Amino acid sequence: AQAARGQWQRQMREEAAWLDKEPFTKDGVRIDLGLNIGSAAGEELEAAQYAGFAGLLRTEFLYMDADHFPTEDEQAGQYEKVLRAFGQRPVVLRTLDIGGDKTLRYFQLSREDNPFLGSRALRLCFENPEMFLTQLRAALRAAVHGNLWLMFPMVGSLEDVRRAKGFVEQARRQLAGRGERAGEVKLGAMIEVPSAALMAPELAREVDFASIGTNDLCQYLTAADRMNPAVAPYYQSWHPALFRLIGMVARAFEQAGRPLCVCGELGGDALAAPALVGLGLRKLSMSASSLARVKKALAGMTLGEMCSLAARVTACADEEQVKKVLCEAKERDL
Numbered sequence: 227a228q229a230a231r232g233q234w235q236r237q238m239r240e241e242a243a244w245l246d247k248e249p250f251t252k253d254g255v256r257i258d259l260g261l262n263i264g265s266a267a268g269e270e271l272e273a274a275q276y277a278g279f280a281g282l283l284r285t286e287f288l289y290m291d292a293d294h295f296p297t298e299d300e301q302a303g304q305y306e307k308v309l310r311a312f313g314q315r316p317v318v319l320r321t322l323d324i325g326g327d328k329t330l331r332y333f334q335l336s337r338e339d340n341p342f343l344g345s346r347a348l349r350l351c352f353e354n355p356e357m358f359l360t361q362l363r364a365a366l367r368a369a370v371h372g373n374l375w376l377m378f379p380m381v382g383s384l385e386d387v388r389r390a391k392g393f394v395e396q397a398r399r400q401l402a403g404r405g406e407r408a409g410e411v412k413l414g415a416m417i418e419v420p421s422a423a424l425m426a427p428e429l430a431r432e433v434d435f436a437s438i439g440t441n442d443l444c445q446y447l448t449a450a451d452r453m454n455p456a457v458a459p460y461y462q463s464w465h466p467a468l469f470r471l472i473g474m475v476a477r478a479f480e481q482a483g484r485p486l487c488v489c490g491e492l493g494g495d496a497l498a499a500p501a502l503v504g505l506g507l508r509k510l511s512m513s514a515s516s517l518a519r520v521k522k523a524l525a526g527m528t529l530g531e532m533c534s535l536a537a538r539v540t541a542c543a544d545e546e547q548v549k550k551v552l553c554e555a556k557e558r559d560l
């Protein structure tokens with residue numbers, strides 16, 4: 227145990243040295259690394275200095291920590307704090323994503339047999355327009371103080387995006403009616419439902435940007451509840467089908483010339499990150515604890531090597547083979 231501990235500590239020290247480096251592949255291609263943020267607390271924002279942008283601001287924290295629906299002013303204040311920490315760098319604010327595993331003490335969600343397939347995230351916002359509009363007004367007000375990109379979770383169709391955009395316009399009109407300033411924002415979708423991934427070419431023309439939520443995309447693709455330990459072996463985050471689907475989405479967004487990021491756990495997975503770049507991704511967003519490790523992993527391979535790694539991964543027949551391919555690539559890099 228002592229030997230393992232010593233090795234782990236050495237590895238941590240070695241990785242820490244990468245934290246403040248700029249993220250480049252071995253042959254000098256810059257990969258934009260973002261930070262996933264779960265609250266506006268100081269400790270979370272400290273890591274902002276090591277990232278090019280905030281790739282996922284999970285706004286649920288504001289709602290889950292409170293004993294009432296956070297007011298427009300309360301939300302605007304918190305969003306402004308995050309935006310100021312990032313200056314002119316983009317902050318991707320994800321609109322409320324509750325339902326499924328995330329509940330609120332003060333809001334009764336309807337009982338459903340399959341909550342992950344039910345009224346969650348954007349669907350719940352559509353059903354509760356006042357709740358949604360309050361958040362959108364707060365975000366638009368905060369946008370005056372930085373570079374805000376607004377992103378909708380659980381998008382399943384173009385219709386969802388168009389409807390969400392209609393709400394943003396309504397929130398803008400409400401602010402104008404009150405004589406309040408609203409900032410400019412980019413509008414984007416999370417790609418975490420397979421139907422959205424398969425419609426990527428059309429979706430890319432409907433949004434300014436998108437981000438792949440691999441945690442949910444894996445859950446819906448493998449039909450394995452991400453919260454249920456009994457089906458954990460079926461929830462395969464290195465399933466070749468997931469890499470193939472990500473590759474399709476990446477090609478669609480590249481053709482449309484629209485930015486695409488991966489903000490699910492896979493984006494911060496140092497073994498998978500080079501394969502994602504090989505599939506065409508140039509933006510990855512992750513928790514602070516993954517930044518150094520991913521920077522190190524990207525610096526170990528050329529873009530050409532990452533492309534052939536991606537080709538090998540997508541040609542695999544099962545997760546076991548993908549694991550072998552990704553681990554061998556890391557061994558070579560060491």
Ligand code: PEP
Pocket residue numbers: 282284323418438439440441442443489490491
């Ligand atoms: C995801 O689904 O990959 C994601 C980033 O969102 P969350 O984990 O909050 O559902």
Ligand code: MG
Pocket residue numbers: 379418439441442
């Ligand atoms: Mg999700």
